[in-house]
Amino acid sequence: GAVVSQHPSWVICKSGTSVKIECRSLDFQATTMFWYRQFPKQSLMLMATSNEGSKATYEQGVEKDKFLINHASLTLSTLTVTSAHPEDSSFYICSAIPAGLAGATQYFGPGTRLTVL
Amino acid sequence: GENVEQHPSTLSVQEGDSAVIKCTYSDSASNYFPWYKQELGKGPQLIIDIRSNVGEKKDQRIAVTLNKTAKHFSLHITETQPEDSAVYFCAASGQAGTALIFGKGTTLSVSS
Numbered sequence: 581g582a583v584v585s586q587h588p589s590w591v592i593c594k595s596g597t598s599v600k601i602e603c604r605s606l607d608f609q610a611t612t613m614f615w616y617r618q619f620p621k622q623s624l625m626l627m628a629t630s631n632e633g634s635k636a637t638y639e640q641g642v643e644k645d646k647f648l649i650n651h652a653s654l655t656l657s658t659l660t661v662t663s664a665h666p667e668d669s670s671f672y673i674c675s676a677i678p679a680g681l682a683g684a685t686q687y688f689g690p691g692t693r694l695t696v697l
Numbered sequence: 698g699e700n701v702e703q704h705p706s707t708l709s710v711q712e713g714d715s716a717v718i719k720c721t722y723s724d725s726a727s728n729y730f731p732w733y734k735q736e737l738g739k740g741p742q743l744i745i746d747i748r749s750n751v752g753e754k755k756d757q758r759i760a761v762t763l764n765k766t767a768k769h770f771s772l773h774i775t776e777t778q779p780e781d782s783a784v785y786f787c788a789a790s791g792q793a794g795t796a797l798i799f800g801k802g803t804t805l806s807v808s809s
Contacts, residue, residue: 586740614796623786623799624741673740675797685731686797688740 583607584676586689593664594697601659601692603674609654610676614686615647618671630657654679664696699724701789703800712809716777720787720800721769727789730763730770731797735784744785745772777807 583606593599603613611632616624628649629637636649648660657676661668671693675686700723710716722730728749733741747754747761747770754761758777763770774781784804788797 584740623801624797626796626798629796685729685743685746687743688733690740691738693738 582678582685582687584674584687584689586672586674586692588692589690590693590695592695592697595665596663598660598662599664599694601661601672601674601694603657603659603676603689605655605676605678605687608676608678609680610657611654611679613651613657613674613676615649615657615659616673616675618673618691620671624673627659661694664694666696669694669696699727699789699791699798701787701798701800703787703803705803706801707804707806709806709808710777712777712779712807714777714807716772716774716781716805716807718772718785718787718803718805719769720771720789721767722789722798723768724789724791725765725768726791729790730761731788732759732761732772733786733788735786735802741786774805777805779807779809781805782807 585604587602613630615627618624626639627642630649630651632651638644651657671691673691675688703720731746734744735741745759745761747763758775760773784802786802787800790797
């Protein structure tokens, strides 16, 4: 149980275009999902906290108008990278916490590799 | 805010040896400490976690110890195997539902 999927697993786009990444909890409901970014050989850096039915909370230094997050249902959160540039190329990973369970265990998706040309 | 330090950054061991990775955290309010294993090109996989009301937890070859007074926790892998080779991350968080703050990771290499 507790499987999180991401789609697509990798994407290549041209500079200036927008890319949408989906994060789904397959066998549980998640009121809270998180989006992380990971550059090569570095750790995971939290970008934003996504709560179902409300606006996302962004970490300092993360542009909310560039990284649009929508948590429209208890099983789906989306991250849209708008007007992508080469410096946005990274590994984007989401995680989810099962709703209604005590504790803070997070389950991570497999990640999405974004390459902006 | 919380800050997590992780050491060493790289660790090379022979198959069958033990490996120990250590982390310290800054926020005394943190009460959940998971460890993740990440293979190249994949998302992190939870391997073990510990909560602040427990000092030690073991799962087969993997164990985690927590010292809340000193604010540090450690991952112990015994009888290492080549398939244990990966990047390991420690993390810390406070109350349920809050985000994890990760250490910088340890690249473990197990040679046969």
